[in-house]
Amino acid sequence: MVDVRRLAGSGSRVVEIALDTRRRGVISFGPVLVRRADPFGLVSSVTRLASADALRVRPRARPLGAPPAAPARDPDGRTADGAAGGVIFHGLREYVSGEDLRFVHWPSSARTGRLMVREHVEPSEPASTLVLDTRPDAYPPGEVGADTFEEAVDAAASIALGCARESLGVVLLTTDGVRRAGRGRAPETDALLDDLAEVVLDPAGTLEVLGTVRRGGIGTLVVVTGGFDAGQLRAVAPVVHRFGQVVVVRVGARSMAAARARSRRTRADRPRLRPASASPDAATLLGRFDLIGRPSEIGSSVAGRLRVLDVPDAARLREAWPTSGRGRAAGVRSNARTGYFGGGAA
Secondary structure (H helix, E strand, O other): OOOOOOOOOOOOOOOOOOOOOOOOEEEEEOOEEEEEEOOOOOOEEEEEEEOOEEEEEOOOOOOOOOOOOOOOOOOOOOOOOOOOOOOEEEEEEEOOOOOOHHHEOHHHHHHHOOOEEEEEEOOOOOEEEEEEOOOHHHOOOHHHHHHHHHHHHHHHHHHHHHHHHOOOEEEEEEOOOOEEEEOOOHHHHHHHHHHHHHOOOOOOOOHHHHHHOOOOOOOEEEEEEEOOOOOHHHHHHHHHHHOOEEEEEEEOOOOHHHHHHHHOOOOOOHHHHOOOOOOHHHHHHHHOOOOOOOOOOOEEEEEOOEEEEEEOOHHHHHHHOOOOOOOOOOOOOEEOOOOOOOOOOO
């Protein structure tokens, strides 16, 4: 309630009401009700001036380039290896669990005794599919998990804007059913950010949404999730072949011990918890353990088309984010052994 001093006839006054926009979300306000009363409080009237409205506080997006897209042609000369997304028939290959049965080539399947699917050329430009994990199980429990989820949403917003700046198409999906496509134009990008402003943790979400994404042999799949659930890589594995590159961004703590440590200290406390100075030998020693057993702040692992990035928060994502011209960001170690998905824990 805001008290407004009595106005003279035909007078006006601007009343400003501060809204707390420090945290992402939807702030509802209104309708505006004006209550007028006589000086003695004997008679009063209430007038409705406007309907209710909502202010969407969008996530904090940081400068980030668009994810790299694989070239339209593979080294062996094939144009694409996806079953969907194109209009020109290219060839046949064995069916992979989770693919659309509409692309099964039944005569070849009957002849070979195995399910075979049609491959098509993907003639369109590279695009990105962005999947945000909204399952509480992917994040630490309690307040630390809520804060980590906010960092994951910020990371997703940064990636979406990175695509928009380069006028690349992006499809946003969440594990609880949100689906929005954008082509890099301002209205569509604004709609993506508005969706991210409203997204919340949802225990009904499922990683089965990954089975619905398909692009063909070009483009990039980016999955933004927490580091608390090891099931993301198993869910991603069946769809890796559908994209030129797949990037899994795991945000936050990857163990209960790390989550407890983070919950015991605020952002303001963290600088005071660090040593005032560190010897060069100690710093060098710590640097050797980034992907060899010691939890580190940032980790990057590569196996074929799949890249896994472990970051403590959205602000550090830029340090590990792969760029179009280089295989990985400078200064980030990578272990390319097949089947190794280690890396840092925040």
